[in-house]
Amino acid sequence: MALGWFSLLKTVPWAEVIATAPVVADGAKKLWKTVSKKPVTAPAPASVVLATEGDILSQLQARIATLEATTAELHAQMQDSTELIQALATQNTELVQRAEANRVRLRWVSLGLVLLALVLAYTLKTGV
Incomplete structure (x- = not known):
């Protein structure tokens, strides 16, 4: 089951999602200002x-x-809905930022593990 989610998350164009998140938040803010x-x-x-x-x-x-x-x-009701849309857009922006931060951290951890594996392999090979 986790493998299915992982493959689904890999297909998401995160660069586009991250690029459009501020646009969505700005659109919700403009809508809220217009309605309010x-x-x-x-x-x-x-x-x-x-x-x-x-x-x-x-x-x-x-x-x-x-x-x-x-x-x-x-x-x-429209004002209440607009408030909700604005809150959801803000939460979406924060979620995307956190997902991007986790992606960057995962790359650094992966790089560290690869380097550690190389050092371990070198140590085992040379017997040091």
């Missing part, structure tokens, strides 16, 4: 305006009030 600047409009109370078609007018006002409430609710 828009004010949430509270639904206006329906005013009582009675004309000759008073029933129709009051029904339309009730529908408008409902639509305004729904719009405000959707806007709040």
Whole structure:
């Protein structure tokens, strides 16, 4: 099972992932700034305006009030979603940076092990 994950991770183009992580984080920040600047409009109370078609007018006002409430609710949900996207993009950037740091460390450890193996082989061969 671990071999499958290892082969999967080897196929990931880490250079591209690392290169695009800041772009994703910047895009999430721009989205958050755009959404957070828009004010949430509270639904206006329906005013009582009675004309000759008073029933129709009051029904339309009730529908408008409902639509305004729904719009405000959707806007709040969109802001929450944008906050979540920004948090995920930040976490993704940190994860990619840590993965890159681990990859570099693994290369150094591998190099150290190869050098140690060469020194050990030389020691065994010469009998020193």
